[in-house]
Amino acid sequence: MKKLFIIMTLILGSGTVSAQGALGEVVGNVVEKGNKNGVYGAQVFILDQDRKYQAVTDADGRFRISAIPAGSYFLNIKYFSDTMSNIQVKVPMDGIYNTGDIEFKSGVLEILAIDVKADDGSIKLQYGELPVKELTAEEIDRSPSKFSVKGLVTSMTSEVRMTEDGELVFRGARKGDMLYMMDGVKASDVGSVPGAAIGRMMVYSGGLPAKYGDTLGGVVVMETKSYFDLYREWEAEEIRKGNK
Numbered sequence: 001m002k003k004l005f006i007i008m009t010l011i012l013g014s015g016t017v018s019a020q021g022a023l024g025e026v027v028g029n030v031v032e033k034g035n036k037n038g039v040y041g042a043q044v045f046i047l048d049q050d051r052k053y054q055a056v057t058d059a060d061g062r063f064r065i066s067a068i069p070a071g072s073y074f075l076n077i078k079y080f081s082d083t084m085s086n087i088q089v090k091v092p093m094d095g096i097y098n099t100g101d102i103e104f105k106s107g108v109l110e111i112l113a114i115d116v117k118a119d120d121g122s123i124k125l126q127y128g129e130l131p132v133k134e135l136t137a138e139e140i141d142r143s144p145s146k147f148s149v150k151g152l153v154t155s156m157t158s159e160v161r162m163t164e165d166g167e168l169v170f171r172g173a174r175k176g177d178m179l180y181m182m183d184g185v186k187a188s189d190v191g192s193v194p195g196a197a198i199g200r201m202m203v204y205s206g207g208l209p210a211k212y213g214d215t216l217g218g219v220v221v222m223e224t225k226s227y228f229d230l231y232r233e234w235e236a237e238e239i240r241k242g243n244k
Helices: 001-020 139-141 150-158 227-240
Strands: 021-032 043-048 049-058 060-070 071-079 082-092 095-105 107-109 129-135 161-162 166-168 179-182 184-185 198-204 220-223
Touching: 021 043, 021 071, 021 082, 043 060, 049 060, 049 071, 060 161, 071 095, 071 227, 082 227, 129 150, 139 198, 150 161, 150 166, 150 198
Parallel strands: 021 095, 179 220
Antiparallel strands: 021 060, 043 049, 043 071, 071 082, 095 107, 129 198, 161 166, 179 184, 198 220
């Protein structure tokens, strides 16, 4: 009985660890409208069904909300009796979304203008971290390879090629050294997963983080679409149309 209890504990413990999905962070600054002074003690939070991710601004108005599952959300700011709502943020996988300066005014959303440049497809550094390639749900939907997970992976980087038997291999690695993470769970293959079911995808081609460090090849991290992802997309569209 004691041996059985130990085995069950190990199985349940390993399942808990492996089921952790890709998490991200949201950082930014809350400033007073007009003078740009930092707003101290404002509550910044994200509501996701029955979960709440939150932080409090420091003396300079800065905040950081960590351990948020990757996806699109609405950020809210509460300061005394005033509240700003429906600030849309897109949390990347294993990355950071920076809102920049948010000018606080009750009931009104005003964010400083941000210059947006087209993505040239080159490898980028996320806050000085590892070079990764990432596809969002919108990019996957526009991709000609959206119905094939392996096609999506090979279209993201030249570091990955497909062998004659349909297996993906990273440059310089042997067959079988590739690691797939589907919703935080390790998988040996993704051939049966439809590409249209993937909401976000990220490829590590080298210098793997410690949590993925049990392979000599690269890592493909995927998060499937959920009901809540679709609901938040609908909600964002309704807000843009002025229906909410």
